[in-house]
Amino acid sequence: MAESPLAARAPSRMLSHLWMVLGVIVVVFPVYYVFIASTHSTQTILRPPLPLVPGAEGLHNYGEAFSGRIGQIGGVSLWRLLGNTTLVALGIAIGKIAISMASAYAIVFFRFPLRMACFWLIFITLMLPVEVRIQPTYKVMVDLGLIDTYPGLILPLIASATATLLFRQFFMTIPDELLEAARVDGAGPWRFFRDILWPLSLTNVAAIFVIQFIYGWTQYLWPLLVTNSNEMNTIVIALRKMISFADADTPWNLVMVTSVLAILPPILVVVLMQRWFVKGLVETEK
Known part of the structure; x- marks a missing residue:
């Protein structure tokens, strides 16, 4: 029995989707890593490996950044x-x-x-x-x-x-x-x-x-x-x-x-x- 054209194309389509998923991971993972790091303390970031789940310092970090207490840039607010x-x-x-x-x-x-x-x-x-x-x-x-x-x-x-x-x-x-x-x-x-x-x-x-x-x-x-x-x-x-x-x-x-x-x-x-x-x-x- 001859194989249907749809079944013949299935491996090729699966491979294409696999490459697409890998490409998305390569592009998105660094952004995800930066976001995760923004929710941890400096000590945690400097002590590898960094956890791949959000930390408990997120609200504190974002609040400190928006309040304008960043000394390296003269205390200028992120706003x-x-x-x-x-x-x-x-x-x-x-x-x-x-x-x-x-x-x-x-x-x-x-x-x-x-x-x-x-x-x-x-x-x-x-x-x-x-x-x-x-x-x-x-x-x-x-x-x-x-x-x-x-x-x-x-x-x-x-x-x-x-x-x-x-x-x-x-x-x-x-x-x-x-x-x-x-x-x-x-x-x-x-x-x-x-x-x-x-x-x-x-x-x-x-x-x-x-x-x-x-x-x-x-x-x-x-x-x-x-x-x-x-x-x-x-x-x-x-x-x-x-x-x-x-x-x-x-x-x-x-x-x-x-x-x-x-x-x-x-x-x-x-x-x-x-x-x-x-x-x-x-x-x-x-």
């Missing part, structure tokens, strides 16, 4: 660190979308001299390493008096050649007939953008927002250079300051609490916008 990081991440994400969308709109729908040269000049910036731009950018921020300010943290990072390219590729899929119909109806450039182009671009905006929010949230080098006071630190910089060269001098329980809180917002953004994120990436590729 302030989370607020700084959220403001920077939102500013970078929204700024990148606004500038990139406007640039792509001008390149695709307007005819002006050196239009493509402008696009390639924007695109070429992808080839410049961050280290090349750090020193002149920092000098500009010093001259403008933007050190230890939110504009100093946000403005140098809002230009994005990648987002401009993605919006350009999507705008090029808009039928010319739609543009002509808008012109016949008397719609100017602003009305065409507001009433037609913007609604069509929402999924792409969502996808780019998720990417750029995480990019802004995880920034380390630039906030490290442009901030001097503990009150202006982001949560990633605070994590680095909390870790000492000697394990005994590092409050590992509070480090783990801060790590958990640094991980949660990006995860929430991805989970809440997952459907739009995937749909936006698919439509952008088209």
